Amino acid sequence: MVNVRLGKSEIVVNKNGFGALPIQRVPMKESIKIIQKAYQGGINYYDTARAYTDSKKKLGIALNNVRDKVVIASKTRALNVEDFWKDLNQSLKELQTDYIDLYQFHNPPFVPKLNDNTGLYEAMIEAKEKGFIKHIGITFHKLNLADEAINSGLYETLQFPFSYLSGKEDLNIIKSCKKEDIGFIAMKAFSGGLITNGYASFGFMEKYDNVLPIWGIQKEKELDEALNNLKSPVKLNKKLIEDINNDKKDLIGEFCRGCGYCSPCSVDIKIFMCARMSLFLRRFPPELYLTEDNQKMMKQIEECTHCNKCKERCPYELDIPTLLKENYEDYKNIIAGKTKVSYVKE
Template sequence: MGFVTLGKTGIKAQKQAFGCLPIQRISKEDAVSLLHRAYDGGMNFFDTARAYSDSEEKVGAAFAGMRDKIYIATKTGATTAEGMWKDLEQSLRMLQTDYIDIYQFHNPAFCPKPGGEDGLYDAALEAKKQGKIRHISITNHRLAVAHEAIDSGLYETLQFPYSYLAGPQEQELVDKCKAAGMGFIAMKGLAGGLIRDGMVAAAFMEQQPTVLPIWGVQHQWELDEFLSCIKEAPAMTAERQAVIDHDRKELSGDFCRGCGYCMPCPMGIEINNCARMSLMLRRAPAAGWLTEEWQEKMKKIETCLHCNKCSSKCPYGLDTPRLLKENYEDYWKVLEASKG
């Protein structure tokens, strides 16, 4: 079985890791069963967050009494030391543990450092001293913050969006982390649903020995696909490379990655899906997106205030109102064509 050593942490994680955001959408019983299946299949690294509603609680229920057999990473979105301590104590309770392996600042707009007015990094240092966290880490969607975190030498891992649709900017982060002895955890390995073949995505990740992908899993069939990669690492065949080449050509340029950091919209527009609807219509069965429910959601684009709050928060610098308008127009064309 292939493992990834996360930089200088000493953590050796199975190459196929479990992203626990989606389990907030299923029952506790189903989540526990899925997590047990993941562990039995060889997975040993589980990534969650305080912000993922009851995800931590489900992870805690699944692994109570076997804490030493797995690695747990979680996150705090706090902006003050007081808030971080509150999040940490709650995470420890929900996870039914007395320590977190990797404690991550969750997509901060800045890079927390010792002596900062926010007090975040100093609080994390104290928590590490107390044994409540073992490694101080950071997640982000902003290239500038990610570079600052690597260059600072303060963090032991970086979590950042990374898939075969990534460009040279993201690859530079991977390479810098490797050179700095810093672990790299890849979120959005399926590009928020734009990549449709998990085996192709996993084969790409196999070519990056220092990258640990955390696959967002909600269904057993999804899990089983990645568990099969533990039994036999997926090779990069000519057919799989052809899929990657096609997708890179089709999905190059300005497109919404679906990260959701532009949310919430003051008019209730579901931006992270509506701004990439054209892609979803063509890369997944269209019928699921042409329902009356989704027609109503797309109609909300008509109420856009053009306040540009979404654009100002987009980590990729996209002109989100323009994308919404273009996807709105395309949606109705596809809908009309489907009726004919």
């Protein structure tokens, strides 16, 4: 079993974090079973957020009896002190705990700092002094804000997207965190579900001793892969490196990661699905995405008003209206039989 130390926080956990965002989509009984199986298998880091609907309740029920044996990390999107305390108190209640090990600002539009007139960082300090939280972290999707947070010296951890599709600038963030003794937590390790080769991802993460990947887990099969990696960490071999290089050819560049920050859409386009449809059709059994419901969902793209609000909110600065249009044209061509797609199960 491989452990990772989260920088100056001195939190030490095994190198397989449990990402609780996907269990929002799983019934309560099944969720509790998955979480408890994760704990019994050795996973001791659990990531959630105030925004992840009922995931905190599920974690609270599942881990209540072993609270002192796990690390729970949560987040707040609050941009004022009043909402900060509301979020924290609600999270403590739902998690059935007196404290949260790591509390993070959740992708704010700026880096909260001391004396910045928002009072947010001061609220974090107060919460820590009162024992409601143990450590202070922050999450971002934008490189410039991540750099600013690192250089501020105020944060014990940084959570940032990182996978084998990441570029040199992302790797520099990891190096900066190591230099400043800031724990690095890797979100989007499967790039929003588009990376389907779990073992290649596991092997890639093993190269970075200061990185804690959190795997978004929804199904027991996904958990089993993570537990297998925990017991016997995957090492990259020639075949896995070849798989990674093939994925890079397909996915590096202008593609939607499915973070959802572009939403809501004023005409109810499901952007995070529609903007990735071409990739879904080529990386998964296409019949899953050619249903009548999905055809209606894609047709909604015709209602786009090109207000560009989604484009302004995208942390990856994608031209979302253009991306939607391209995916819709591709989808129509596949429906009409003009474009052929095939899926080969790995």
